[in-house]
Amino acid sequence: MKEPVLFWPVRLRGDVLHILDETRIPRTVTYLKVRDHREAVRAVKEMKTRAFGQFLTVCYSFMLEINKKKGASKEEQMACLRRVAEDFNKSRPTFPFAEVTSMVLGMAEKVYDSLFFADDFLAAMEGFLENGIRRQRLGRAQAAAQLIGSHATVLTHCHVSGEMALIGMFCRQQKKKVRFLATETRPYLQGARLTAWELAQAGLDVTLVPDSAVAKLMADGDVDCVIVGSDRSARNGDFANKIGTYQIALLARHFKVPFYALVQPSDRLASGKEIPVEIRDEEEVLAFEGRRLAPKGARAFYPGFDIVDHNLVTRLIAVHAR
């Protein structure tokens, strides 16, 4: 089965990090070529990549920088990794950068006594990404596909970095006919630009719907289940995802529609109340790609994420990163 391009949107080739520019899909599939971690941080801040792409960008940035420091002392190499961690930790609030960077630094500390510190660190990271993350995400998509009945309609919100297309492909492998409804996901339109595009690319049946139509679709009996991703989770099962997810979860409960979330469990936070919600620049709502949509004088409020209480979730489908 061919992995969708968005399933692994960041790759390290030699001394260059190739980050899929998600803001340019579906017009073109292009990669930003990043040569140091500060450029990678900028790509994250500008939302060129997001969600799982951010995770990969962090991991590969450590590898990129250690590659460049191969001739340096271990102390210098470790100090370089700490600088990478600090810069990512300051980039965006909702995604758990500190959690990811401390995990990577922990891996570096484990091999610090090795004579071949840089090589062993790189090997550990490669093993972690390939055998841990990639395999676990494939398993999570398979587990989600098991929950979907034949002839079911799945509603999804935002974008789950290639996993929704994989879920559809696993369903097809199991001879199940599945239809997807992708919400637009304003203001960045990840549903329109990414999810609908990649599902259509995979030859799956997908219909794009406005965020406002979810209650009508559920009231009309057009939704059999909801599957969403998550940006951050808490110990009690609460999770943060793109703005609008909480609204859909409330409606799913009202209309008795099963609500599934693909999560990365974390024990750092006790509950979703501890997850900070990023409030972004109003221009991102008032304009689209530089074109003003609202009249002069209008303001906008843009919370980037919301928190879904675990009580609203039918089942969490987890990938364990450690």
Place this chain on the structure above:
Amino acid sequence: MRVEITDSLPLVFGTPSMMFFDRFREKRAFVAELRPGLEGMKIVAKELLKRRIEPVIICDNMMAYCMKEGLVRDVHIFYYALNKTMALCRTGSLVATLCAREHGIPVYLYPSMPLWPKAGGLTHIGGKKVTHRSVKTYAPLFEEVALQQIRMSKND
């Protein structure tokens, strides 16, 4: 710039009649943008600005978040047709109503401006194409809201 919301505000979901605007005595209000036509962002915001009321636009998917955070005082929705049990409203009014009920926020119902929402349009925003041409779209214009879900009805 990031907008700070310090008080709870009314939320306008739909396209109100001129009578509503003339009687609306607020300094600031949340206005749902109303995809796909963006009539909230364009027409409703403009009418409020004319009356020196500051519109704070939110995307249609931000309503529940704002309610949960205590930022919404009351919700105003608008009907195109009405019978004894149901109001025919702009799609999304049911989302606003059910989420408001969940958060204990009152919902008020008024007549809509005689403006037919724009059909289609999900493939573009601000004239820019946002999805691939092979993607199907479905944007229902209206939906029914049960009157019993509305705490109070203010018919002009």
